[in-house]
Amino acid sequence: MTLSLAAVRALDAADPFAGTRARFALPPGVLYLDGNSLGPLQHTVARHLTDVVATQWGEGLIRSWNTHDWLDLPARVGARIAPLIGADAASVTVTDSTSINLFKLLAVAVARNPGRTTILSETHNFPTDLHVAQGLAALKGQGVRLRTVTAEDIPAALDADCAVLLLTEVNYRTGARHDMAALTRLAHDKGMLTLWDLAHSAGAFPVDLSAADTDFALGCGYKYLNGGPGAPSFVYVAPRHLPGLRQPLSGWMGAAQPFAFDDQYEPAPGINAMRVGTPPILSLSALEAALDAFSGVDMAVLRTKADGLFDLFTAIAAGAPELDLVTPRDPARRGTQASFRFPLAYEAMQALIEQGVIGDFRTPDIMRFGLTPLYLSYEDVFHAGHKLVEVITTRAYAAPRFAIRNKVV
Numbered sequence: 001m002t003l004s005l006a007a008v009r010a011l012d013a014a015d016p017f018a019g020t021r022a023r024f025a026l027p028p029g030v031l032y033l034d035g036n037s038l039g040p041l042q043h044t045v046a047r048h049l050t051d052v053v054a055t056q057w058g059e060g061l062i063r064s065w066n067t068h069d070w071l072d073l074p075a076r077v078g079a080r081i082a083p084l085i086g087a088d089a090a091s092v093t094v095t096d097s098t099s100i101n102l103f104k105l106l107a108v109a110v111a112r113n114p115g116r117t118t119i120l121s122e123t124h125n126f127p128t129d130l131h132v133a134q135g136l137a138a139l140k141g142q143g144v145r146l147r148t149v150t151a152e153d154i155p156a157a158l159d160a161d162c163a164v165l166l167l168t169e170v171n172y173r174t175g176a177r178h179d180m181a182a183l184t185r186l187a188h189d190k191g192m193l194t195l196w197d198l199a200h201s202a203g204a205f206p207v208d209l210s211a212a213d214t215d216f217a218l219g220c221g222y223k224y225l226n227g228g229p230g231a232p233s234f235v236y237v238a239p240r241h242l243p244g245l246r247q248p249l250s251g252w253m254g255a256a257q258p259f260a261f262d263d264q265y266e267p268a269p270g271i272n273a274m275r276v277g278t279p280p281i282l283s284l285s286a287l288e289a290a291l292d293a294f295s296g297v298d299m300a301v302l303r304t305k306a307d308g309l310f311d312l313f314t315a316i317a318a319g320a321p322e323l324d325l326v327t328p329r330d331p332a333r334r335g336t337q338a339s340f341r342f343p344l345a346y347e348a349m350q351a352l353i354e355q356g357v358i359g360d361f362r363t364p365d366i367m368r369f370g371l372t373p374l375y376l377s378y379e380d381v382f383h384a385g386h387k388l389v390e391v392i393t394t395r396a397y398a399a400p401r402f403a404i405r406n407k408v409v
């Protein structure tokens with residue numbers, strides 16, 4: 001049974017996030033269900049960036065490295081992200097891209113588990129996670145190899161040759177979620193370290209790295225954290241791994257005293273050793289301002305709304321039985337996206353986008369929708385669901401123009 005519009009409006013009237021929606025500069029006529037891929041702009045982010053450009057860069061010029069303490073901006077933004085992932089502020093910084101941080105953290109993990117050669121990951125993990133592991137293996141020769149197994153086979157594959165378990169908590173395609181604490185415990189029992197990719201977790205639901213006893217983690221700034229296209233990535237190193245932390249991209253900004261201009265690299269103490277080069281101040285400033293949307297937000301309450309949006313959206317989508325929900329229904333076993341298998345998923349998504357409902361396509365046949373409570377109302381999701389059903393049942397996607405593939409899908 002699906003809800004009436006009146007019932008949906010009653011849910012919105014009681015929505016604790018009704019007010020936060022006004023922060024976001026969403027264009028009229030667009031229902032945005034792709035914030036899991038690129039979070040939207042907030043008015044305050046645009047204003048802050050304008051100010052940083054005009055005042056800090058324009059007027060302050062190079063003096064702003066001191067007057068605005070640009071050098072510690074990665075740590076300040078990291079401290080804002082820390083509570084969202086259950087971490088000490090001293091364990092988090094924001095630097096580089098997720099892909100680059102994967103390389104650094106994998107190298108650290110492998111070096112900290114000498115004598116073991118295997119990086120264990122999941123078949124169909126996000127490509128960059130696997131590609132970076134392959135790159136590290138190629139660099140290390142016989143010393144390191146990547147092994148991938150299906151999700152079900154992970155517990156049995158943990159063994160004494162595995163140095164590190166590299167997993168993405170929420171699968172980008174299906175939205176299925178691993179039990180991070182349980183798998184971390186199993187991996188630790190086998191003497192392994194763990195590296196968790198939180199690209200589809202941070203900012204979507206409560207994450208507790210400390211409780212899960214995770215060794216290393218990282219995630220994107222531009223998805224649920226809304227930091228803007230190409231926003232830098234956060235990186236987490238458990239407090240027990242901070243002493244003596246050293247990673248192979250030993251750039252001067254990760255050195256103990258960058259402005260001593262020493263020939264010899266000496267890593268900075270603590271999490272700062274994960275840094276490499278000059279931080280991207282504009283991107284970091286955008287992310288810093290974007291994180292204001294989370295201040296005072298109880299992530300458990302946010303997650304409850306996301307589950308309500310999921311239930312509403314999937315109930316409506318059931319009106320098109322051709323759509324095969326591949327995301328687990330059990331909230332404990334999924335993130336906050338809804339993914340459907342449909343044979344002409346690309347075409348159907350293009351048709352839907354033309355109607356003002358933005359989700360995305362993931363090869364070969366997945367239609368993916370992000371359910372983000374900070375700016376989506378129940379009514380938005382109600383209309384988006386009905387549009388989706390309409391596109392499928394009227395076969396609107398059959399028009400030839402929808403089959404033309406864009407460079408970015």
Ligand SMILES: *Cc1c(COP(=O)(O)O)cnc(C)c1O
Pocket residue numbers: 097098099100126128129168172197199200220
């Ligand atoms: C989006 C995503 C990335 C992106 O990495 P970039 O270096 O920012 O391009 C990495 N891992 C996962 C699981 C992702 O979903």
